[in-house]
Amino acid sequence: MTVVAEDFPGDMAADHEPRRSISQWSIFRVPTHIRQIDARAYNPRVISIGPFHRNQPALRAMEAQKMRFYDRLMERMAYEDRDVGIKTAMRKLEPDARRCYSDEFEDISTDDFVEMMVRDGCFIVELLKLSYESNQDEEGQFVEEPIFATRWMLPSITRDLLMLENQLPMFVLQEIYNLTTFDTDAVPLNKLALLFMEPLSPQKGQYDETKLEDKGEHHHLLALFHASFIPSDIQPLRMDRGARWNREDHFPGKLWVHEAKRLRRAGIRFKYNPGSLLNIEFSNRELKIPTLFIDEWTGPLLRNLLAYEQCNSFALPYITCYAIFLNSIVEDLKDMEILQNAGIIYQSVDEDEEVVDLINSLTKELVFDMHDMSDCFIADQIEDINKFCKSWQSKCIYQLSHCANILSSLLPFR
Numbered sequence: 332m333t334v335v336a337e338d339f340p341g342d343m344a345a346d347h348e349p350r351r352s353i354s355q356w357s358i359f360r361v362p363t364h365i366r367q368i369d370a371r372a373y374n375p376r377v378i379s380i381g382p383f384h385r386n387q388p389a390l391r392a393m394e395a396q397k398m399r400f401y402d403r404l405m406e407r408m409a410y411e412d413r414d415v416g417i418k419t420a421m422r423k424l425e426p427d428a429r430r431c432y433s434d435e436f437e438d439i440s441t442d443d444f445v446e447m448m449v450r451d452g453c454f455i456v457e458l459l460k461l462s463y464e465s466n467q468d469e470e471g472q473f474v475e476e477p478i479f480a481t482r483w484m485l486p487s488i489t490r491d492l493l494m495l496e497n498q499l500p501m502f503v504l505q506e507i508y509n510l511t512t513f514d515t516d517a518v519p520l521n522k523l524a525l526l527f528m529e530p531l532s533p534q535k536g537q538y539d540e541t542k543l544e545d546k547g548e549h550h551h552l553l554a555l556f557h558a559s560f561i562p563s564d565i566q567p568l569r570m571d572r573g574a575r576w577n578r579e580d581h582f583p584g585k586l587w588v589h590e591a592k593r594l595r596r597a598g599i600r601f602k603y604n605p606g607s608l609l610n611i612e613f614s615n616r617e618l619k620i621p622t623l624f625i626d627e628w629t630g631p632l633l634r635n636l637l638a639y640e641q642c643n644s645f646a647l648p649y650i651t652c653y654a655i656f657l658n659s660i661v662e663d664l665k666d667m668e669i670l671q672n673a674g675i676i677y678q679s680v681d682e683d684e685e686v687v688d689l690i691n692s693l694t695k696e697l698v699f700d701m702h703d704m705s706d707c708f709i710a711d712q713i714e715d716i717n718k719f720c721k722s723w724q725s726k727c728i729y730q731l732s733h734c735a736n737i738l739s740s741l742l743p744f745r
Contacts, residue, residue, distance in 0.1 A: 352532065358498045359382075359433040359642035365634075370501050372631035373638065375491035376444045377484065380451045382436045382444070383496040395462040397454040400531045400709070404457040404511055405453055420450045420506050431500045431550070452499055452507045455552075460658035466526070490628055491530050495638045498551035521555060528556050531632060532609055535624045554646065557636055562607040563648055585703070586659035586694075587713045589720060591666040594618065597720045601673035613712045616719065618621065620670075623657075626679040628690050641698060654693040661690045 360383060361373045375384055405413055421443050429436065429444065436444070460475055462485075474486045478484050489499055508520045522543050549555040570602075588594065592599065604610050604619035612619040629704040634652045661667060667683050670676040678686050704710040 336628075355430075355645070356433045357431050357500070359495060359638075361495055362642070363640055365641060368483070368692055368695050369630065369634060372634040373496060375425060375494055375497045375628065377487045378454075378491050378497075380497045380623065381499050382439055382447065383434070384438070385447060393451075394525060397450045399645060400457040401450060401453040403461075404453045407511055412701060417453070417510055418445060418449055419454070419608050420510060421445045421503070422505055424448070424506060425498075428503055436532060438705050448499065448503055449507075452503050453511075455499065455504055456507045456511060458488070459520070459527050462527045463518060463523050473651070486530065486628070489528060490631065493528065493531065493552055493556055493632060495635045495642070497552055498639050501549050501551050501555065501695050504552075509733070519545075519546065521549070521551055524552055524555055525559055528552070528559075531628055532559075532608075533623050533625070533629050535622060550643075552638055553635060555648070557639060557646065560608050560636075562610055576731075580738065585662065585694060586655055587657045588656070588716050590662040591660045591669040592662075594660065594716070594720070595669060599667055599716070601675060603674035609649055609708065611656065611709050611712055612652075613715050618672075618716065620675045622674055622677060624677045624679075625686050625689065626719060633693060637697065648699060649708055650697050651694075653700070654690075654697070655699070656709060658694045658712070661687060663687060 346700065364734060365410075366373055377390065378397075379387055379390040384390060396628070425445050426439060426450065428448060439447070458478075461479070465476070465479060478488070505520055520653055522545070525543055541563055545555070545558065547558065549558060559581055589597070595601065599613075600617050602617055602619045603610055604621045606621060608621050608623065610619075610621050633650065633654065637654060638649045640651050661670065664683050664687060667676065667687055671678075671683075676686065680686060704713070706707045707713070
């Protein structure tokens with residue numbers, strides 16, 4: 332893993348994302364050095380959103396579905412020239428929307444860019460509305476929509492909508508939502524989106540109610556999903572930039588802490604922690620880590636969240652720190668077994684080796700200064716774990732455990 336110093340601005344918004352001028356990029360092409368680790372994780376399988384994957388042959392089949400959803404959304408609006416109103420609004424937003432992308436797309440004309448914003452944006456807004464209406468059906472039946480009648484399509488679309496290169500600016504979606512929503516008691520767009528994305532959460536659980544009531548401004552759907560992982564009570568550390576950790580004193584293992592098997596020998600007990608994925612706690616020799624469910628979607632999802640943090644220095648590196656910590660405690664299958672037995676990792680993939688490889692590969696090619704912990708949300712926990720491992724209590728536990736292992740190996744020969 333590459334380590335360099337990163338500078339983050341001090342003016343932070345309430346939702347842990349700083350407010351930024353519209354001229355700054357928020358939607359990026361994934362850098363080559365990151366993409367090469369697992370290129371498939373960043374390529375949409377079913378649908379293209381925005382300009383990066385526009386007109387790709389493998390994704391053209393969904394263009395007809397986009398137009399069908401556009402027509403459905405127009406039917407919700409009772410006034411004439413409704414389509415003209417949306418296109419006019421998108422034309423006004425087009426310059427700002429272009430500035431959100433790291434590429435200039437000079438080959439896409441203004442008319443084509445506006446048409447893309449309308450088509451892709453209306454598809455997403457109508458999809459979120461239909462999904463919510465379907466889940467509110469008292470009989471538990473989906474609304475009449477062919478996409479909802481398949482087992483594979485909706486999860487695949489959701490996955491594609493959470494890719495860094497497959498985004499529309501959130502203000503585009505919000506404008507379309509505002510123009511097509513007339514009920515004053517309607518569910519806000521952020522909540523619709525979070526409920527739609529919930530099945531792909533690595534925790535497979537329901538959001539905290541405070542997250543569903545999120546009224547913050549976010550760059551796009553992936554940024555909104557990123558913010559949903561951050562516990563409300565977590566505040567980024569802002570220590571003196573001159574204070575740095577050195578590897579010899581503070582990094583006893585391959586990264587921040589020892590691997591799980593060695594931590595257990597040192598007297599640390601592993602337990603799962605309910606709540607947010609980032610809710611890592613250490614006290615009274617107990618290391619509590621929230622459950623991570625690993626399936627075929629987990630790798631691409633985490634990689635896109637990491638790529639978002641890597642490309643946008645305004646997104647504080649919560650997932651980066653989580654990935655480094657997870658990589659620290661998982662070195663091999665023995666470490667995996669400890670976490671599985673503690674209920675910290677559940678998996679649907681067949682081989683444990685695949686999970687170990689995934690965890691160890693998440694931090695490859697990440698740029699993060701591991702010696703500067705001012706932006707690490709678990710800096711205190713890391714220090715406490717390492718301090719305990721150096722304590723006389725831990726050393727006594729380790730020696731007793733070592734002696735017990737020797738005795739148990741000798742007893743059969745007596």
